[in-house]
Amino acid sequence: MFLRKxxxxxxxxxxxxxxxxxxxxxxxxxxxxxxxxxxxxPPLTAPWLYQRVVWGGLWAFxxxxxxxxxxxxxxxxLWSLGxxxxxxxxxxxxxxxxxxxxxxxxxxxxxxxxxxxxxxGLVAAFVLTSSDSD
Numbered sequence: 001m002f003l004r005k006x007x008x009x010x011x012x013x014x015x016x017x018x019x020x021x022x023x024x025x026x027x028x029x030x031x032x033x034x035x036x037x038x039x040x041x042p043p044l045t046a047p048w049l050y051q052r053v054v055w056g057g058l059w060a061f062x063x064x065x066x067x068x069x070x071x072x073x074x075x076x077x078l079w080s081l082g083x084x085x086x087x088x089x090x091x092x093x094x095x096x097x098x099x100x101x102x103x104x105x106x107x108x109x110x111x112x113x114x115x116x117x118x119x120x121g122l123v124a125a126f127v128l129t130s131s132d133s134d
Contacts, residue, residue: 009064010057012127013120017056020120021049027112038106059083060124072129076121084117 021044027033028041042048059082068075088110092102102109 005064006061008128008131009060009124012063012124012131013060014053014057015127016060016120016122016124017053018049019123020056020116021052023119024116027116033106033112036106036108036112038109038112040105040109040112055083056120056124059120063124063128072125073122076123076125077118078121079124080114080117080121083120084114087113087117 024040025042025044033040059079062079062082063072063075068078088101092098092105092109093100096102098104098109102113
């Protein structure tokens with residue numbers, strides 16, 4: 001039973017990562033990000049997508065924690081803060097050299113990153129909630 005929960009969490013997070021990636025890509029493609037003054041417009045490539053799906057699956061193991069069990073969507077938002085903090089506090093400043101919180105990409109970068117990651121959390125929560133009714 002626990003192995004099923006692990007697999008389900010990873011799958012839900014992977015799907016969340018896929019949807020999150022498509023939203024980030026579409027926001028860049030359509031000019032939404034640029035219109036908000038944020039330079040986030042990644043190309044839709046297999047390596048970029050693959051890493052985001054895998055990381056989405058790994059982050060979803062947070063859903064195994066016994067926190068907010070009766071409020072899955074709130075848990076999705078809460079758990080989305082993990083990848084948000086890593087993106088803003090590690091990836092942008094130290095890996096991508098985009099400054100504190102990625103602000104070199106635009107003043108609203110932290111907000112967009114939070115929104116994009118919230119999409120991941122909400123999709124994962126939806127999948128996990130839907131599987132509970134089976």
